[in-house]
Amino acid sequence: MLIQTKISKQSALENKLLKYILGISVLVFFGLAITSDYLFNREDSLQQSAKRIQHVFREKEPSLKKDLNELRNAIVNKNGGLSEYNNFTEFEHDLKKDGFVLLAFKEDSLGFWSDNSFIVPKVESLKESHGSVKRFENGWYYIQRQQLDSIDLYGLLLIKKIYPYQNKYLKNHFDREFDIPAEFEISLNKEKGVPIFDKDDNFLFSLQNNNYGYSAPKAQHRIGAFYAIFILLLLILISILILEIRNVKIGLSALFIWGISLLCLRYLMIQYSFPAVFSNLEIFSPTLYARSFFFPSLGDFLLNVLFLYLFIYTYSSYGCKYHILKGVSKTGASILFVLYLVLYWAFFYSIQGLVSSLVLDSSFSLQMFVFQDYGIYVFVGFLILLLLMYSMGHFAYLIAALSRSRWSLGKYLIYVFAISIPAILYLFLYSFEPQSYLFLILPLIILLLVGFASYKAAKGSYYSLMIVLLLFVAIAVTGVINFLSEKKEAQNRLVSAMNLSTEYDPTSENLLVHLQKDLDSDKKLKQMCQHPFRNQVRIMDHIQNRYFSGYWDQFYLQTIICDKIEELNIEPDTQTRNCFEFFEEMILQSGEEIPNTKFYYLNDFDGMVSYLGKLEFNTKRMGLVRIFIRLDSKLGNEGIGYPDLLLDEKVTLKQRGNEYSYGKYSDGKLIASSGKFNYYMNEKVFGTNQEKSFHVELDDYNHLVYRFDNNAVVVSYPLVTWYNRVITVPYIFVFLYLFGMFIWFLSRFPWKFKFNMSFKFRIQYSIVGLLMLFFLLLGGGTVYYTIERTEELNNRKLEEKLQLVKQEVISSLGENLNVDFLTDRLRSLSSLIYADIHLYNLSGELITSSRREIFDKKLQYNKMNFAAYYQLFFKEKTSFIHKEEIGKMSYLSAYETIVDENNKIIAFVNLPYFTKSQELEKEMFNLILTGVNLHVFMILLAIFLSVFISNKITYPLRIIQNRLKATRFGSYGEKIEYSKDDEIGSLINEYNQMLVELDESAEKLARSERESAWREMARQIAHEIKNPLTPMKLSIQFLQRRFEEKSENREEHFKQVSKTLIEQINALSSIATAFSNFAKMPSANNEPLNLVDILNHVISLFRNDELDLKLQLNGIKTANVFVDREQFIRVFVNLINNAIQSIPENRDGQVIVELEEEKKYFKACVIDNGNGISDDVMKRLFYPNFTTKSGGMGLGLAIVKNIIKNAKGEIWVDSEQGVGSCFNLRIPKRKDD
16 A cells, blocks of 8 residues: 555545444434434324323332321321421422322311312212322322321322413423423313223323314423434535535535525425424524514524525635635636625625514524513524624634635735625715624735634644634624614513503403403302492492402592482583593593403503493392492502412513613603602603604613603603623623634544643633632632522511511401401501402411412412421420412412410411512622623633733743744844843843853854865765776776787777776766756756646656656646746656666566645645665755765765755655655645735
């Protein structure tokens, strides 16, 4: 095998290994995706789900029995009391985690309940359900029963949880270990669906599903991940295969076809929802982001950008690797280069549109100081930005690489500015707004910095250049995010102002639609209305307590009952009006009917949301009777205060920004306000601008003033501080930095975990790595401390509220307990402290609540949490705070013991703090974010400090490096001045001492070499001259004897001797010429040449039938160099001669001359299959007068090396004895003028 093949074998094996790994991975993940998709979406998924339920159920059944035994042994004693059990809270948590509910009854009285979210049925219903599955009010459960004397123990295993309505907190679901979708139904009919049996093969229930195609949530995410990894690996594999196409025309065609294929693939994926599982994932939901057909969701946006990035990365890498402008004329290259620059700016214009869409059309914010409901998707948004920015960076690198192969840096800058300045001016005039001008010049900055790095104009500072570039990108992107986010916020604020101007509340109107249905079917109300005036108080109490409590507490309620002759006294004008006519006129003037109801929205802009309801009843005695219900919102309470937990997802809460304040003005006077901003009584403080809407800054707030008729709405938002404006910069910078490091690491495959990095880079990476690790650990500790501290503060606030409630409840409790009066007091107090209040008796049963809906809607049983009950009643603690859950909502819940004047426990009060749970989450988020932001800033600072410190530390080393680089024989530079006494100072002292010793040694060496050289040269010359002189002397002596003897043939002998003398004289002349040429090579007559022509010419000189001589050009048709033609012909003739002479006679000779193209050089190789060269010979191969041949002077290879060196090239040899040798020549490419 030839030497050249052996040299490249390692890289070929590594590339092949990478392709095999990727190919196998693609097949594996494709198989996993298809198989999983088939298993979970085929028509027998019902059977598969039933098998899973059967398996899990038989595992949980003995666990339920075990927990019942633990309850029996550890909690309930034979007397029915509770024994000590200090870890009950943990036991309760484990039961909920397993989906178990434990109950204990003594003589049909409930004495223990492990979960107050389970609505406990009548004990008779439980007794008859032992060993079976039954539907209770909030779900399907399997029941086990144990008896201990008069105590009945029940264990219930959750099969499916069912809520009366659905929202983000309340979702019907099977027990999490079953892992099947909520769309499956349960039936007690064995003939329907797939039956499920217990361990004794007794029928329990059947599983039904009428909606094929749904898979379990975990499976959906798993299948989606398989498909995503498969697509990503497949695209990477195709990219690698394209990069290995050496023929540029074929490669560019393949890239074009691949680009069209990617576009078509995305079209088909979107059009036909492939893979189908993607449409079930939240990231592909239009609620997060939606724009157009090609950008219907955030997931599709990410896939589009990923496809784009991989295409641009592949095209850029291919263009840099194979120099796609090679062989193109100067004019053609210039035109193509300008076209690339124009496309680059067009690409940036598209990116600008995508960035704008990402910010404006998404439901989350990319500003890192904003409270997020979709936190994880913010990082998806940042990933999209990273891919877009790196796509532009790869495009810029391709442009710089193409320029470097044809032109100088100066010409590159001319081209860049010639195209960029008009592009910037165009975008400045027609596209960009003033606040995003920094983003406008970003493409030019990328072109300049990438160009400098590519041309190595700042060699040694590449890392620093890239850090500066990443920082500028982070600043520019943050600037445009801030600008677009403020624009988006202004649009949202205008919508809020328009909504406030209409005093429209969609939440209330949706509730009125549902409430109307109940009113229409209320038989009790109809019955009381037969005698409306006799039952007036009862009717009003009935309407208020049954229909207009809870949410409606934020409205003033007026109920007027009248017949067609009833007269009303209208205050303050003391007018008397007919009741029917008065309200009909009100409806006619400002009423707007709410569809499907008998309620009207009153659009009279008085600072309140107002509704008027009209109920009609026909009575036997009085004829038509109407009940008019007037609802007016309490100031500052529009749509506020009702927890999302109690709303059906079909009902949308009125959206108003959390940080928004608003004021309403009528005729210039303030009539209503809400929020943190302290509004002025007169509207004039906001200016006299006559526009319908405008912005003004006042008192550290930005105010949107929206005018209509003689009214105005002012919606205010705090001014964004400089800190909040720049806090996104370090996040984007760190993400850019880490993403770049990730790409760099992947490109180094196969990983040998031994990177050849400079000392400076090792310092930089060490500093950055250690500081990042330190800040991550410190940040984690800070987050943990912040969470603990915040919870402690929240507990303290809750305790303070609890004390206030406790005092109010004590004053309201008496011997004659009036529940209605107490309920009203609790509701009033609840609206003041923004927390709900529940009151329980000594048995843990609910007495009353400020929000009865929690219990009326069957979200909680009317028993208090048993862990709290255990601590307060049995352990006799005075207070207890812990976390509770309703559905997916987790909230703080505080309990307090209420005692009378005799210190006797009379009740327990509970504050579940879910009314302001979102505010608590936001407060927690802001505190954590502050700490995280600080540490991200520190990481950013650490990266820049690493550059500064490493440069400072390595500066003396760079001085030594430069001095050593400048060291030449006979010229050793100057000493380095360094005053510090440290390790580097010692090194510099040794260097300075070395200079002195080198100077002395050089002088001695030069003297010795001159003497040695003269002696060697004299010996060689004497030897070479002596060889022809001996035959000359003998020939003259022979001729002299012939003349003395007067030989008859002396004339003939004279001619023979003369011929011999002339030959020897010519030999002496050749010897003198050879030594002269070696001493001083004749000046090279360099000219632009094609190295391919020289090789073809030399090969033609050696063509014969006995020698296998081949020329391999590897597709190279033009190899432009600047050399002397005659000298290089001599070089290759000499090398081929040596190659031929090295081949033994008993071996078929083979000589190959190969030409390859490198980045800045052409590499020529003369390969033979001769005897090879030993190590001893290799050391002296290029020495003058050294030869391995019986004839010759040993100057050939020395002259060859001299010619190559003068051409600024290099020559070396690879050889293996018995196999052959390879003489490698690297010749610089010709630089264009």
